[in-house]
Amino acid sequence: MTDERNADDEGNVGDVGPGFMEAADHSVRQGIQGYLMGFALAALLTVASFYVLHTTLIWGPGIVVMLGVLAVAQIGVHLVFFMHLTTAPDNTNNVLALAFGILIVVLIIGGSIWIMNRLDERLMPIEQTTGQTMQMP
Amino acid sequence: MSATEVLRAPHPHEFDPYKLGHGNGGGHHDYATGHGEGGPASKRVIVGYGFWLFLLSDIVLFSCFFAAHAVLQTATAGGPTGPQLFDPFSVALETACLLTSSFTCGLSAVAAGVRNMLWTQVFLFITGILGLAFLLLEAHDFAAMMARGASPQISAFWSSFFAVVGCHGGHVTVGLLWLGTMMAQVFFKGFRPNIMRRLVCFNLFWHMLDIIWVALFTIVYLIGEGR
Numbered sequence: 409m410t411d412e413r414n415a416d417d418e419g420n421v422g423d424v425g426p427g428f429m430e431a432a433d434h435s436v437r438q439g440i441q442g443y444l445m446g447f448a449l450a451a452l453l454t455v456a457s458f459y460v461l462h463t464t465l466i467w468g469p470g471i472v473v474m475l476g477v478l479a480v481a482q483i484g485v486h487l488v489f490f491m492h493l494t495t496a497p498d499n500t501n502n503v504l505a506l507a508f509g510i511l512i513v514v515l516i517i518g519g520s521i522w523i524m525n526r527l528d529e530r531l532m533p534i535e536q537t538t539g540q541t542m543q544m545p
Numbered sequence: 546m547s548a549t550e551v552l553r554a555p556h557p558h559e560f561d562p563y564k565l566g567h568g569n570g571g572g573h574h575d576y577a578t579g580h581g582e583g584g585p586a587s588k589r590v591i592v593g594y595g596f597w598l599f600l601l602s603d604i605v606l607f608s609c610f611f612a613a614h615a616v617l618q619t620a621t622a623g624g625p626t627g628p629q630l631f632d633p634f635s636v637a638l639e640t641a642c643l644l645t646s647s648f649t650c651g652l653s654a655v656a657a658g659v660r661n662m663l664w665t666q667v668f669l670f671i672t673g674i675l676g677l678a679f680l681l682l683e684a685h686d687f688a689a690m691m692a693r694g695a696s697p698q699i700s701a702f703w704s705s706f707f708a709v710v711g712c713h714g715g716h717v718t719v720g721l722l723w724l725g726t727m728m729a730q731v732f733f734k735g736f737r738p739n740i741m742r743r744l745v746c747f748n749l750f751w752h753m754l755d756i757i758w759v760a761l762f763t764i765v766y767l768i769g770e771g772r
Contacts (some may be wrong), residue, residue: 439655447648454640460632461767472768481761483756490651492750498590500596509571509601513608520612 446489453482588715589742596746600753603716607757610709611764618769622700627769630690639682640758643717646675647755654748661734666728672751676717677752683714709765713757719753723747 457478460466466474487493493502585591621627653668689708699706727740727747733741 419546433719436655436659439658440652443651443655445653447644450644450647454644457767458637461633461770472673473555475763475767477760482759483600486752486756490647490755491749498586501594505594509604510607511570514604515611516608517615521615524616 411412426430442489449489450482453478463504547642548597589745592742593745596749600749603753604757607712610712611643611760612767614705614709617705620701624699624703625693625695627702627706630693630695631766631770632686632689635682635686636762640762642675642679642682643755643758649675650751654744657736657741657744662724667732669724669728672723676685676721676724680714680717692706706765713754713761718755720751723750
């Protein structure tokens with residue numbers, strides 16, 4: 409158990425998976441500062457999202473885009489400050505898996521919205537079709 | 546210049562800030578673990594990676610619910626629409642609860658990192674209380690919506706709404722059960738390596754729930770209201 413503990417906790421300074429806080433050269437103060445920073449940034453972005461909804465500062469249709477940008481920014485803050493996703497070499501696998509996950513999510517959500525909107529455009533509204541059939545003798 | 550001099554690598558710390566050549570200072574002296582001759586990566590890295598893959602697959606699951614909800618935005622079938630029944634204040638309160646719980650969960654990880662039993666338990670407990678407050682608020686919201694005629698069977702819009710928000714709420718419920726289990730395990734078994742790895746996984750899970758909630762309040766509540 410001692411060996412495992414050493415290998416787990418004292419070695420591998422640059423060798424941390426997502427979510428793991430404590431490497432050898434991280435003090436408690438640094439850890440708390442990191443989470444405080446993430447919390448402040450995330451709170452700021454959340455408040456901005458709720459504020460943007462009712463603002464007249466931005467052109468109406470742009471609000472949805474702005475909300476999307478704020479959400480993506482906040483997810484980024486969470487990944488970096490809370491889940492400790494870094495560019496360190498031992499995080500390469502995690503980052504690659506995340507990239508693949510984002511690809512799938514974009515395909516599912518973007519593809520669904522795209523296809524269903526095109527279908528809506530191509531199909532005639534129901535009232536119109538029923539009106540036409542009723543007019544036909 | 547002899548062959549041995551050419552082959553000899555310079556001292557890695559001079560040019561290798563990420564210790565690609567010296568993954569750890571321990572047993573495998575000259576190689577990073579997880580890189581070929583360096584041997585397998587440490588168990589913590591592997592466990593974190595595996596759980597990360599599970600979380601990503603969970604996010605893909607959620608993306609299907611999100612896609613359904615986005616497609617069914619206007620399918621209210623003459624019934625009440627979302628903006629008529631959403632309570633922005635309650636959503637803001639739920640967001641605050643979950644974000645703060647994510648923060649205290651991180652603080653519990655810091656405390657567990659230095660093996661401080663008291664603060665680990667205190668922060669885990671606060672995390673649980675905030676998670677429970679979130680769930681109660683959400684249940685209250687659901688009850689209020691149903692009382693005003695928006696149950697899942699009213700229209701496709703409300704079906705997809707209760708599916709995506711309910712799925713997140715279900716995840717929070719499971720997370721709370723896990724949280725209670727972890728508090729008991731940390732208390733009775735101490736900060737053993739396997740318990741520490743479970744704490745890492747729980748932290749990742751809880752932060753992932755907050756990420757899903759960010760997407761959820763943006764897509765379902767804010768953008769839904771903006772339309």
